[in-house]
Amino acid sequence: MTDTTKAGGDAGRAAARPGTAKSAPTIYDIAVLAGVNPSTVSRALSKPGRVSAKTAQKITDAAQELNYQVNVFARALPTGRTQTVGLIVSDITNPAYFEVIRGAETAASGRDYTLMLAESAESAELELTAARRMLATVDGLILASPRLSDEEIGLLASKKPVVVINRSVAGVASVVADTEVGVTDAVRHLAAMGHTAISYVAGPERSWMSQRRWESIKARCDWHGMQATVVASLPPTVDGGRRAAAGVRAGAATAVFCYNDLMAIGLMRELQSAGLTIPEELSILGFDNIFGSDFTTPPLSTIKSPLHELGVSAFRRVLDAVDQVDAGQEPPAPPTELVLRGSTGRAKGA
Amino acid sequence: MTDTTKAGGDAGRAAARPGTAKSAPTIYDIAVLAGVNPSTVSRALSKPGRVSAKTAQKITDAAQELNYQVNVFARALPTGRTQTVGLIVSDITNPAYFEVIRGAETAASGRDYTLMLAESAESAELELTAARRMLATVDGLILASPRLSDEEIGLLASKKPVVVINRSVAGVASVVADTEVGVTDAVRHLAAMGHTAISYVAGPERSWMSQRRWESIKARCDWHGMQATVVASLPPTVDGGRRAAAGVRAGAATAVFCYNDLMAIGLMRELQSAGLTIPEELSILGFDNIFGSDFTTPPLSTIKSPLHELGVSAFRRVLDAVDQVDAGQEPPAPPTELVLRGSTGRAKGA
C-alpha cells in the first residue's frame, strides 16, 4: 500500500487554529511534486551528497515551494536525535548564569542546535526532576553547578552525554574554571595590603565549587603565612551573605572572601547597615563578577569567572560526545581574573 | 500483523551509551507483563478512568516494575501535543525577566508542563528564528516584550496559541501590567515635591511598553499641569541609559523617568560620574524594580512591575488556549506599584 492520501485524525500540529487550513506538508507532498519517491526526499534532505545533484535540486525546490518544515517528532522517533541540548542552572536568579546561558545559547545556535533551559531553584530534588524530564528529549545535557550527588549525575550520564560546569565528577565530562590564578593574585594583593588573617564565607555544602574555592584560598594563605578560616556555610544568595555578618564580625579576620558576589553583596550591605565602613574596617571579595557587583558602594572587588567560555565550552563538549568524536585532551581550564574595585583596601591597623 | 518483537535499528533513545543495555521499555512490554493489549495500556496511562480499576492497577504496577517512561516523540506524533510551552524573552541578561521566568516555570511545573526558554538578545531577527523553531515543538508560546512586528506575531499566533506579555497585538491574547496606578502615584509624588518639568528616556522604538509608559506619564503630567518631554530612544540597557545623559542634561527637567531600571541605573551612574548629585540636582525613576536597583547609591526609586504574576498569568492563558477552554474575560491587569527610594527628592530650587 503506497497510499499517499492524508487521512486519519487531523490532530497533527497546526490543526484547528483559526487561520490554519490543512496540516503541514510532508515529504510525501514533496515527493509527488518532485516526481520521486518519499524515501529519496528523505535522503536528499537529511544526507547531502547521497543523491544525484539533479534530483536534489528538484527536491529542494519543491520543499521550498511547499514551505516544508521537518517534523522533529517524526524524525526523532527512528533516530532518537532531536538537535536539542539541555542546560540546567541551579538558580536562574543568579546573574552569574547570564553569560553561561548566553555562551551555550550562541554556541548552540551556531551549530543549528536548540538550547533547552531549566532551573532547579537550588533544590537537588527539583534538579533531578528537571534533568530526568529533559533527558527524554535532548541529545545531551549541561549541568551548571549541580546540586545533585555524584551518583545521580553518573546515572544521568550513563544514559545521555552529560557535561558538568564548575564541578568534577568521576567519569563525567566537566568544564571547570581555573580558580588558582585569580585567587593567587587576590591573596597576594591582600598580603601586600597588610592583611594577615582572612576568612571565607562558604556557599552550600553540596557546592563542589565552594569547596574548591576554599581550598584554593587556604593554600595560598598558607603560602603567605596568613591565617584562613571558614566562618559559615550558607545559601549562595544575597540573603545568605547577610546572615554571615554576625559570624564575620565575631572573627578576627580583616578580609573576607565570599563564595560568590551575591553573598559578598549581602554581607557588605548588612555590615554597612550595622555601621561598619568598607573597606577601611574590613575588606570584602566575591567571586564571578556579576551584573550589579559594580553598583554597590564601594563597588565590589571580585574574582571574575570566564562564564561565557564555560558555556561555550560545555556545549562543545556535549556535542563532541553526541557525535562520538573523541574529545581528545580535556581542554585547558579557562582562567579566572582578579578585578580590584573599592571593597578591598589596606588592613585595619596595618 | 500484531508483531510485538522489537526488531529494527536500535537507534532509539538510550542506545549505545556505556551503561545502557537494551532500549527503553514500551507499552508493548507492559502489555505482555500485565497480560493485556497495548492499546489498553495506552488508555490506562493517558486517560485515567477509561479502564477498569483492576486492570489499571496491573498496568501501573507493570509500568513501575519496568521503570517505564513514555516516549514523548511517539506520543507527540499522533497527538501533536508535547506538554511543553515556550517562553521567549528579549534579553536574558535583563533581571526583569527573572521573575516572569520563575512565574511561568512554576506555573508550568504545577500543571506538569515543561517550559522551554529562549532569548532574542534584543534582535527581532533572532526572535523570529527562535519563535519558529519553538513553534514546531511546543503546544504554545509566550512572547515577553517581543520586538517582532504585529504581523509576525499574528502569523505565529495563527499556528499555535500565543500570548504576549506587556504588549498588545490585535487578535492575540496578551497579559499587560497596569502602568496607570504606579505612574499616577509617581507623578503625584513628583508634583508634591515641586517638580514642574519631567522628561522620559524611552526604550527601543519597537517596544510597545515603552510607548505605553510614556503615554501614561504624559497623561498624568498633563493632569498636573506639568511639562513632559521625551529626550531619547535608546537600547533598554545600562549602556543605553548612559548614552541618555547628555540629552537629559540639555533639557530643563528636574525629574526623569527611564523606560526601565537598567537605563535608570546607567543614566544615574553616568550623571554622577559627571559630577551631578542625585537626587538633589535631578530625580531619577525607573520601571520594574529589578535585582540590583537597590544596590546603587542612592538606591533607585522605581515603579515595580508584577513580574511573577505576569509569568504565571501568561502561562495560564496559553494553557487555556491549548485546552480550548474559553478564557472568558480578559483577566484584570495586575497593577504596578510605586517604590520610593533615594533617587527621587525635592525639585532643585523648589
Added chain:
DNA sequence: TTGTATGCGTTATCAG
C-alpha cells in the same frame, strides 16, 4: 471495558 487495525512523518534496510 477491552481488543483490532491503522495512521502519525521520518529514517533505514534491502533490492533493483
Added chain:
DNA sequence: CTGATAACGCATACAA
C-alpha cells in the same frame, strides 16, 4: 542512485 517497505512508540476510531 533510487524505489519499496518495514520499523520507531503511541493514540484512537471502530468493533466486539
